[in-house]
Amino acid sequence: MACKVSETIARMKSSNLIGKLPVEKKLLQKIAPARTMLLLTILCALLATLATIAQMGYVSKIVSRVFLAHQSLEQVGSLLLFLLIAIFIRAVLLWLRELAAQQGAIRVKIALRKSLFRQLLQLGPAFSRGERTGELVLTLSEGIERLDAYVSRYLPQMFLSVLIPLLIVAVLFPLDWTSALLLLLTAPLIPLLMVLVGSYTEKHIQQQWTALARMSAHFLDSVQGLMTLKLFGRSRAECERIERMSNSFRDRTMRVLRLAFLSGTVLEFMVTMAIGLVAVTLGIRLLNHGISFENAFLILLLTPEFYRPLRDLGTHRHAGMEGKAAAQRMLEILEMPVAMPKAERSAGLSCSALEIDFTGVSYLYPNITKPALHNISLSLAAGTCTALVGRSGAGKSTLVNLLLRFIEPSAGQISVNGISLAALGIEEWRKYVALVPQRPYLFYGSIEENIRMARPEASDEEVLWAARQAGASDFIQRLPAGFATQIGEQGKRLSAGQAQRIALARAFLKDAPLLLLDEPASSLDPESEALIRQALERLQRDRTVVIVAHRYSTVAHADQVVVLEKGEIIEIGKPAALLQGDSTYARLMGKQSGEVSLR
């Protein structure tokens, strides 16, 4: 599945859906919340440069007056005062620059986290089913953190490495145009060399990020599948595999660090040579009385300041490229097309009874040629129970996902009480739907929090009532902390039957008119099974129910059975009627002896 999604991305890239603009430009669009802070950072840095120029000016004046004109300290007292003021102003401006840069980075990270999470929610389970969770988590956590250095350091530095040297040259030109010209001529050599070394480094940083993402995804896989690995005696082999991955990641990191060190050394060498060149020419001209000592000293003091922004750009470039590599994956996710139509209406449904009609509905997963559902026409009368049966891959979950609006029909229409589902707001529609999946997802937190998420404003009495209806209150009250018991990640401290009953309690609390159930296929203990069956009967009362059925006893109680095969309805009718004759349903039932799976 991961393969399919990477292919989708690759095709989108080649069809230019992703990648029309370079990453930097797209990132600049995405960091709009930090634009003011970015401008403030640049402004503070430019003003700090002016303060530095003033500071150096006073230093050269003081040195020249004290050592050449033999003035006393009292005579240069006012200059000393101005020097202190310039130092103070510069320090304040540099502090403000840091503050603005950090604020900008924080804003960008908050905005990106929000939009990435919103996009993932919109893309829905159909997208995340095909992704490696570890890689997604790395992108959302470490990836966003890596943007910090990109936004707060590298990005402002890109502008400053041009603006600050120009500002210094503009000040130096009237003083001594020869030195200013020399600085202007040597400056482009440095970024040129950096680009040459950097473009090579960038490729390796991208590879390093991909290796890290792969390693994180693999780690998560291994931790989640720890039991299976142990069971099949694969622990040693898995350890060796992780060691190989870690070694490969270490090699890539070392390669990147070597390149960063090399580019740093080249940069330092170039800057030292350039400063040396300016110093030598100044010395010669000073000996020949071609320039005053005060001006020569000022130029000498400002020359390192001229190259400093380029040097800083080189230092931040490595972190910047790491941020860019992480950003690439984020942009891919953010630019994935969302199939969901915009909400047109917000409500308009009767809460008491929902009648649902499928008219010629088909669904085709992206990049798959064969539709998962083809030309489905089906009516679910209000207050009735429809059982979906069929072999694995027949399209049952796809039909449920269409009702949940995690995906939208590729063709045909689904209507509710005569209103097209597509015309209803998604959020609004989901208020009418409750889902009890086969493997309910329980979040890290207390039992109460997990039940209450179905309706956060519910009172304590309502939560207790829902738990009772779901047959869960007895076991909850037997737990040491009752409803406040922490159930661990994914409810791992609960049995499968207990987790199912928590999910049922959520459905009772939500009290939605449409109930979607995926019957647990795994065998539960007889007590849990009986409790769940009773709870399900109570829950189904007066609701429109769609149940993905795996057991004969469940199908037998349904008002209608829909038999799916390869995405098409091949049989539909009452369970008893379908059992007559040579139907697929009858054959499926015939294969069963009691409570055996229908798959």
Ligand SMILES: Nc1ncnc2c1ncn2[C@@H]1O[C@H](COP(=O)(O)OP(=O)(O)OP(=O)(O)O)[C@@H](O)[C@H]1O
């Ligand atoms: N995200 C996806 N991308 C591509 N194809 C998918 C995706 N999800 C499901 N399919 C394909 O669509 C078809 C129907 O799948 P679906 O999950 O709806 O079947 P199902 O009847 O629910 O199977 P099961 O009982 O095993 O859950 C299958 O061929 C499946 O491989």
